[in-house]
Amino acid sequence: MSSATQGQSGPTDKFPVIKFVSIAIISLVIVSPLFLLIVASLKPDRFQILAEMGSFKAFIVTNPTLKNYGDILTFSGNQPFARYLVNSVIVLTFTLLGGMLFNSMAAFVLAWGRLPGRAIILTLMIGLYIVPQESIVLPLLNIMNNLGLADSFAAQILPFWASPLYVFLLYQFFSQIPRDLYDAAVVDGASPFEIYWKVFLPISLPALATVAILLGIETWNQYLWPLLVTQSNYARPISVGIAGFFGADSIYWNLAMSASVVMMAPVLAFYLMFQKWFVSSVISSGVKG
């Protein structure tokens, strides 16, 4: 086989080594800031972190220690990090519990219920999807203040129990389930809730996982809303907490590093376990026009 015909045979066969090397180098460069973060968090103090940041020592740690992690979890003072972490876990847990239930119930009814105003509700939901969260947060804050929910967990959980995007994603999935399945359950005398709970949910795991991943990441990383609604450490989540560590001055540089790793670790762990689902979730969150 001459090299000319090989060149003709398509992009897949040309320059395999060059392609491999370039993708390897690019991946390395892209991931290096994350690697840098983890290495820095293992260094004993902020002076060493800052001093070594500008050289190749930034990627090496000769005297690794978990001191920063111990410090961050026992740190009290103005920024009780352990508290932020617990707060985030609480908000995440209850947001997911309610969010999965209410979004999927609504989607089920919209897809299969015999409700008069179904089409109108669906149109309204899709319309509301365009409204950016950023443009409603201040009136929403005002509502929370009036309800006496300022600085509470409820204020960070309740608004996220239902969202047009997730209702719509699940609605699309439910509508594709064959009619026979629904009819058979009706013939068996199942109530709508039983059909939803025992027939539809068990076969909808891919769609439910998609919503759980998207809602989970969104909740964990949420910044603007908790920044507005938490005025004290009582219910403040980790995202806003770390910004407080970092923003004021760089005294706690080492702690900001270890705190960031702690914040990232659970997401990373889930990602490594369910990589395929993560990627397909992101795609389906986008593909709705």
Place this chain on the structure above:
Amino acid sequence: MLLPACIIISAFLLVPFVMSFPISLTNQRLIPRPYRFVGLDNYVQVLTDPVFWQALWNVTRFTAMVVPVQCGFALAMALLINQKIPGRNFFRGALFLPAITSMTVVCVIWGTLFQFPTGPLNQIVGFLTLGMAGPIDWLGDPRSSMPAIVLLSAWQAYGFQMVVYLAGLQNIPADLYEAARLDGASTWQRFRFVTLPGLRQTNIFVLIITTIQAFKLFTQINILTQGGPRDSTNTVVQYMYTVGFVGQKLGLASAVAIILFVIVLLISLVQRYVLRDRK
């Protein structure tokens, strides 16, 4: 069963959205105190405030930079990773990592990388230019602050566009490439006349979504620069945050919120129009 979701969406999305219109016509504040109808005063005040125009100009500038950089890089990576390269699933997994990193964490990392004068990025710049370019005060210099924000934002978010492009590429029928090859098309011609037209829908979708997200720029600004230096990174949402939350002027901030909504709505309408065009 539909009721809980309807109540929640009404109470926490529909009502605040609808309320922001009347609120924007008053001088209401976040703290309860008497307020009155002021007509369009808030809109006049916002639209005659040079800081607002600076913020709007900044997000426009940001969008003009971040959309091509982020989407271009994402497309390039998608094309590369779509080939038969050993370990490509591994590389795809690695390339997607920044996309699952929280913006707060991204700010800690890049705040460190941008350190002036001895941070890693300045060392790299010094090394590549043989010390000819002096250290850059990335976030502290009005000339470099927005490009610096573009860099970290594109790094964080390109993975999303990459996987969407990848899905788009895999939807292009392989026989189209085969036919182009039989016709003797070069690599560039195959890209130009098969790949690009095949990605048309994906392209429009990705560009619009990225544009909308860019106009809502806030978190990285709020953490790293607070809109500074000298308002060079101020954005519409940061402006809204400053007048509404820091300044407690709910009426004024609602006017900004509605202006933001109108911008996002217009971009969405452009998307609808362009996509309907050829269906």
